[in-house]
Amino acid sequence: MPGDISVERLTEAQAKAELARLAEALAEADAAYHTDDAPVMSDAAYDALKARNRAIEARFPALKRADSPSERVGAAPAEGFAKTRHAQRMLSLGNAFSAEDVAEFDARIRRYLGLSDDAPLAYTSEPKIDGLSLSLRYEHGRLVQAATRGDGEVGENVTANARTIKDIPETLAGAPVILEVRGEVYMSHEDFEALNARQAAAGAKSFANPRNGAAGSLRQLDAKITAARPLRFFAYGWGEISAPLSDTQMGAIDRLAALGFVTNPLTRLCDGPDALLAQYREIEQARATLGYDIDGVVYKINDLDLQARLGFRSTTPRWAIAHKFPAELAWTRLEAIDIQVGRTGALSPVARLAPVTVGGVVVRNATLHNEDYIAGRAATGGTIREGRDIRVGDWVQVYRAGDVIPKIADVDLAKRPDDAAPYVFPTTCPDCGSEAVREPGDAVRRCVGGLICPAQAVERLKHFVSRAAFDIEGLGAKQVEAFYRDGWITEPxxxxxxxxxxxPGCLTQLKNREGWGEKSAKNLFEAIEEKRKIPFGRLLFALGIRHVGEQASTLIARNYGTWGDFTEAMDSARDMDGPEWERLLGIDGVGAVMATSLVQAMTEPHERAGIDRLVAHLEVEAAAAPDTSGSPVAGKTVVFTGTLERMTRAEAKARAEALGAKVAGSVSARTDILIAGPGAGSKAKKAADLGVEVIDEAAWLALIGAA
Known part of the structure; x- marks a missing residue:
């Protein structure tokens, strides 16, 4: 059977047949798990099939199917569930994996708030339930809607199913008029075992684990099935709310309990990192006896006013973090080291491993970071792993932390083969043969081939059509590779x-390609037409400029407003001097490295010509400004200087931007207001020379209504 043959020994015909078999088996497994709530294979078996599918596709990229399991996540949403938009986004949490990470979390908050190291700062800690997130909306004390997290903005309406969970009250006495309660749906170990016993007795299929059982049960189209499942619910937070529950996190959790919700009894109040770590160790030791699955401990600032001041990053709150339990570890043999070339030319080493199960997942590949990591050198010049290098043939320790890419932690020198040779990192690009150089201070070696390097061109195109960029339906990574290989697409x-x-023959040619039909071909061209209109920030991110990520692209777009104004500004800043260069550097969050990369990309003749060819076919929407109706500083450019006494500089900038102001780092003729605290120096003098309005912190707070 092909499945018994190693990937390296498969013929092309065998590989094609194997990919077809794997696609069918994995599609059946996805439907059984996500839609029918009845897994047909174990997680390990499923992951092994997916890993084999990826390995075959890597060796035979031309055989990658249009319905490839590697491009599919889960199954199609159940048609019976309506989509519902959350009034407030359901965000994820940043992760901590060590005591040092927790200490840095505390220090970062103190820096942002301007608190000294010894100032009191209370946190709550609670177990991180391994279940399914759910938002419950109550209006006038009655449950009116329940929705899954979905993508954080839009979830599935599962109200009928949620009503069957005994831990979820139908009505609340004394609750705010509007109250969205956030929490986790889960299944206890005891209930899970009993459910599987009943399934077995009835001749039905059992569930893989409590989390999958809970998630599948909540998403049943028939609420009667959900009602028969032993689902439970822990409340841990809230979304939209018409009146505060309390002035502290702990007080709010107590209020939710008083309203009738089940809250976790292990939630504790802690007075700093040491107390948090002590509680973490206590929960970790009790983990096996809790009776339900957890995968870490969540820490939150207790004072809700401080939570409001800290606010949010793009996808995570600044005031909370999840301290995950230690990474899963396993030992296996390193069979090869491959080099992958990214869109910026970075040469990334990838470990090819003898398959090993780590934390329930079959791992065949792991990142090796860079050439220093392989050699046992630290970026700071010291050593890692006590200087032990990594060689092909070594017995290596693999770990997974949370959902991140597997990594190699250590090497067992006692098992090193006698003929294992030190790995020599390439100095030329494996894809185009160009020189691969490592600039001073850079940990990564990069191909200098640029646009002539096929790997870079393909990766740039993949980035261009990625979800956060143009997100063209029907034009994913595998289609980009095929179109590039055939010469159809070489640039955006x-x-x-x-x-x-x-x-006119384009549609005919496309529909006759393997994996395409007339409908999918027409859909692709329609999707391309739809994306001719694109927001400024998404376009900038899609260009894949080094150091310019999604958040920075949005920030830059908001500061320049239109694509035309932006390109004119970049042309004026090409000498990296003068007012436009200073304006770019003045954007909060844009440093010299990012600014240099941005200007170079926008003014290098070949790069700019390609960008201009692209934009000629687009309608670039001006950047959407925040809703600042009634804001006295909307559209104004402000600069802060000197010492602020009522808030930290970071908080002041964040608040100004939320009101629609543009925060710059230096004073220029474009500056509208300079907020000067004690110790203001040259900026205050320059503002006076330019006739810029200068006010103190108290006047600024009065102006924005925060005095």
């Missing part, structure tokens, strides 16, 4: 000229 502009370049 080619996507929007594809039909014109190939004329």
């Amino acid at each position: 502009a080619d996507i929007f000229t594809l039909r014109d370049r190939y004329g």
